[in-house]
Amino acid sequence: MPRISVEVHATVGSAIGRSHRPEHSLFARPHHTDGLPVGWGEVAETQLRRGDPLRALVLMSEPALPQLVHAWPIGVLHLAGRAPEDILACVAEERPFLDLIDLVHCADWDARPEAWVRALRVxxxxxxxxxxxxxxxxxxxALLAEALPAETPLAGVAGLAPTSSRA
Incomplete structure (x- = not known):
C-alpha cells in the first residue's frame, strides 16, 4: 500500500471515530465535535484524465492548517451528480489509525462512507x-496508479514511498 502526500486545504469536524472507545482514551472523539477532523485536499503530483488533480479526504487526529499531510489510502467514494467524481478516502500516518486499513471493512470504526460524504458537504x-x-x-x-503520470513509477514519485505494510 503506497504512502501518499495530500495537500490539505481545509479541515472540518466529522462523525467518524472509533466504535468502542474508553471515555478517557487518547482516541476518544474530541469534545467540540461528534468525531475526528477530516482534511480536504489534493494528492500531490497526480492528474486525472480530465486534467484535475486527484482529490482526497484525510482522517486526522488533530485539525491541520493548510499543509502537506502524509497518509494511507483506504478507499474510494464514488459521487454522482452533475459532475461525477471519485474521491480518495485516506487516514493520516498516525498511530490511532494503524488498524483502519480499508473503508469497506472497518468494524472497529464508525467510518461509513456516508460519514465521509457528510464531512465533504461541509x-x-x-x-x-x-x-x-x-x-x-x-x-x-488502482485509482491512485491511474492518477500518476504514466512515465512515473509509483515508488518514484515525490511524496510517495514504495509499497509497504503499515502494520
Missing amino acids: VRPGTPHHLAGCGGVHEAN
Missing part, C-alpha cells in the same frame, strides 16, 4: 455530493 458547500457507491483499499490503489 468542506465543499454548494456542490451537491450524492454517494453512488464506494470501493476499498485495492480500488483506491
Whole structure:
C-alpha cells in the first residue's frame, strides 16, 4: 500500500471515530465535535484524465492548517451528480489509525462512507455530493496508479514511498 502526500486545504469536524472507545482514551472523539477532523485536499503530483488533480479526504487526529499531510489510502467514494467524481478516502500516518486499513471493512470504526460524504458537504458547500457507491483499499490503489503520470513509477514519485505494510 503506497504512502501518499495530500495537500490539505481545509479541515472540518466529522462523525467518524472509533466504535468502542474508553471515555478517557487518547482516541476518544474530541469534545467540540461528534468525531475526528477530516482534511480536504489534493494528492500531490497526480492528474486525472480530465486534467484535475486527484482529490482526497484525510482522517486526522488533530485539525491541520493548510499543509502537506502524509497518509494511507483506504478507499474510494464514488459521487454522482452533475459532475461525477471519485474521491480518495485516506487516514493520516498516525498511530490511532494503524488498524483502519480499508473503508469497506472497518468494524472497529464508525467510518461509513456516508460519514465521509457528510464531512465533504461541509468542506465543499454548494456542490451537491450524492454517494453512488464506494470501493476499498485495492480500488483506491488502482485509482491512485491511474492518477500518476504514466512515465512515473509509483515508488518514484515525490511524496510517495514504495509499497509497504503499515502494520
